[in-house]
Amino acid sequence: MKDTRSRATGRPTLAHVAALAGVSQITTSRALRSVPTVAPELVERVRAAAKALSYVPNPAARTLASARSQSILVLVPALSNHLFIETLEAIQAVFRPRGFEMLIGNYHYDSYEEEELIRNYLSHQPCGILLTGFKRSAVAADLLATSGVPRVQMMDLGGDTASVCVGFSQGSAGRAVADHLLSRGRRKLAFVGAQLDDRVMQRRAGFQQAIADAGFSQAVDILTPEPSSVDLGVTLFKRLLAECPQTDGVFFCNDDLAFGACFEALRKGISIPQRLSVVGFNDLPGASQMVPRLTTVQTPRASIGRQAAINLLKLLDGETLDTERVDLGFELVVRESS
Template sequence: MKHTRSRATGRTTLAQVAALAGVSQITASRALRSIASVDPQLAARVHDAAKALEYVPNPAARALASARSQSILVLIPALSNQLFIETLEAVQGILRPRGFEVLIGNYHYCQEEEEELIRNYLSFQPRGILLTGFNRSEAATQLLAKSGVPCVYMMELRQEHGIVCVGFSQEEAGAKVADHLLSRGRRKLAFVGAQLDARVLQRRDGYQQAIATAGFAPALEIMTPEPSSVELGVDLFNRILMEHPEIDGIFFCNDDLAFGASFEALRKGVKIPAQISVVGFNDLPGASQMVPRLTSVRTPRASIGEQAASSLLRLLDGTGQDTVTVDLGFELVVRESS
């Protein structure tokens, strides 16, 4: 049997897929969107037919037909950051089985770029939006508020009416690191930060507050808006060695910087932790293989993605609350470097 394509576009149509599978177009559409109510045997026939006919769904046509988009927008500040890759994978794992397509907006830690992405993507009428943190332009905030699109915020916490958020306290994590270093007898402390997004500054604030509460002098701050990297960690560590040789404990705002410092310490013969204790953040892959093994704050990256996506689905299903704060916590993983 010959299956012709649409004359207008040359694309295989949903009707042709349904005909080959021997089901209605409604059933074929539901099967291709992985709706759970479709009989598994029928769903398998539909997927086999779609594969045989090289069918590619048309999301624009689907949205026009239903007056509802099947897309979820996820806005993140950096695709180069392992932290957000793990979160995105978890988000997709929750949303795709429900038939949603994930639109990813990468705004490179730039509020203007995020605002433009929000403005452009809202024209696609997304069903929901997952956002990273709360620090964005006033115009972007107003766009979101006026759109009426359900939003869930990731990575940070805020107790506020109408806010659904999933994350952990960045301030408490910073304070935990300070308490740990002080408990190790470190008194000449430093905080090294790069990229300087709101979450980095929150960690810094928690770190400094805990030091002040303990009655000690504020930590030295080495801060740069440059993108975080292992190479930058080398440079900033060398700066501390040259300009502030008295420092005996360093909290790096993320593991990339701490990795660079650890490599440079090995090259220069600086003994960690005998001379300087080092703590990183996020407990990225490789932290436990460093020499010495790196103490770091383990963050629930995948769990944040899963819980945020699930919270958004509950909002869309009408079964979730419009004010929810989910605190997933963190863990200070103490290893040899401190």
């Protein structure tokens, strides 16, 4: 019985496959990577040998030799918001079948942590990067730019730069909610925001702008940097009722806050939408079953993930994108709560 595995790792190497297929190691490497200069017959033989030995390439060796790994770095600000889970799933659905792996970096909405993640993960030499939003520390931006690794931004549509992005206009979504509430005759509006990241603030700006454009008075702001949650929704809704009891329309920056408000309203006997209208954001699971069923903005987070991944693949293949800025829109879903 001949040696068919490496001493160090206990697994077969390219050399073993090459020996079995009766070709050189480099031809084996090429055949397995589908480099087109290898005769189909040899590719066949190499593939068969690899299969026979259950050969799996060693990614460390590959990365070291080529100075490029087969992984994609994906940076998201949170995993606790279901929104990003759906985006990640969609991204993975594109990359896994193509043999790319995902390195998931969760920076907890903390720009310093984002910077550290970028520094650490760049050392793995990812072949592409997917980022959430445009706003980040100067150092982080510089690390990214210097790395030269192709990247695509997700979720919003940075106004100015020529960078590749896939998302929707957070500001327009905010405007759409204001227009809707105004069309329902609501005039004493409030914006309830948590986390206060860039995108929440864009929604808020669009919301306020639409109100101003319609000639009505500015919405009350109930803002907190705490992460969004159902519990927080209860707290902020109580605060709103205490501070501005006359409010007749509220835009919550995320559905879970709105869920909390609905629960509190049920408990207090405040009828939604009779006494006030409630609009959420994202159409998270459960929004359509809430009592009352929640009016909210359905955001295309899965499509964003999919399209961002596809565009990144195109960049990796050296293709030029017809559109650098992809706007996937959003949909205001009007239900019972408004």
